[in-house]
Amino acid sequence: MKNHLDDITKLMALGPTADSYAVQRRQTAHRIAIADAWQVQAGENILEIGCGQGDLSAVLADRVGSSGHVTGVDIASRDYGAPLTLGQAWDHLLNGPLASRLTVHFNTDLTNSLGTLADQHFDRIVMAHSLWYFESANALALMLNNLRAIGDFVDVAEWSLQPTALNQIGHLQAAMIQGLLYAIAPSDVANIRTLITPDTLTQIAHDHTWTYTPGQLIEDPDLDDARWEIATTNALLTELKLSTNLRDRVKPQLEAMHHNGTATLPTFTGRITF
Known part of the structure; x- marks a missing residue:
């Protein structure tokens, strides 16, 4: 596993x-754990x-082998991201x-249309640490409804809001403050966001007569x-145009956040079947 991890x-x-190498190695190891939880197989599209x-794309491409394929889509443009842009990383x-x-x-926003993907069918559709970028749960449901035409299920992985250790509370507070700020001042x-x-x-699954099956928790x-x-x-307190009163109310939460640890929350996995 060590050599395999380093190779990717x-x-x-x-x-x-x-x-940067040590940081990337930790990120790659986490994606390998997600692919393991999903039980990704060779030859899958x-x-x-x-x-x-x-x-995750690199881990999946390694996992599916030469007979499989991975198509990645992102709503952002090539010049989004730092310190490397998406375009630089993918190039x-x-x-x-x-x-x-x-x-x-x-x-590529699949919430509105499948575009050029409409005539394809995928063995597996996946989303890892991208669920919180949706502007609402309804927007996610709309996209999932579109995806029914090109796949039978969607495997998901996202941070859990249920910490398993006290030093994960800083991450929890950061997520909750950001979600609250987006609800107050969408930006x-x-x-x-959500x-x-x-x-x-x-x-969502219940409302659409689908099935959601919980998977395992990854620490x-x-x-x-x-x-x-x-x-x-x-940084959001500087970037968002918030009232002085709102800034003052948020500051104590930010100060507490810094004292509550920097361990990352666990990741939950699961599957929505159409």
Whole structure:
């Protein structure tokens, strides 16, 4: 497993900091754990929604082998992201040995239309750490309804709002503050918008006569995501045009967040079957 993990990590575009390889290695290991939980098989044709910079895409492409394929779509443009943009990360990935197994589409919103994907059928549709980017649970339901035409189920993975350790509470607070700020002042700069949970997915499935089946919980507390979200939450107070009173009310929560640990929340997995 160690060599396998390192082989995939070496295919990824790395940021400019000295610890970028170690950071990427942790992210890749987490995606391998997700693929394991989903039981991804060789030869599958997979659609990944919210592919971002390709962290999971590379793991899936490695897993499906030369007879499989992974199509990544993201609502963002090529120039979105930092310290590397999505375009830079994907250009690097598509110049590597997994290129023939990968396709990517930027600026693609499947909530409104399937576009060029409408005439395809996928063995598996997946979403990992992209559920919280939806502007509402209804927007997610609309997209899932479209996806019924090109797949039989969607495997999901997202942070759980139920911490299993006290030092994960900082990550929990960051997520909840961002979700609340988006509800009060919706903005394109928001990183977290709607806190989709297993209960949300169960309700969506019930409303559409689908089935939501919970999977396993993945614990990776040493990931960097908690630190990133805490930093993002602080930045939002500067970027959003909030009233002075609202800023003053949020500040004590931000101060508490910094004292409640930087361990990453567990990740829940599950499947919506149409």
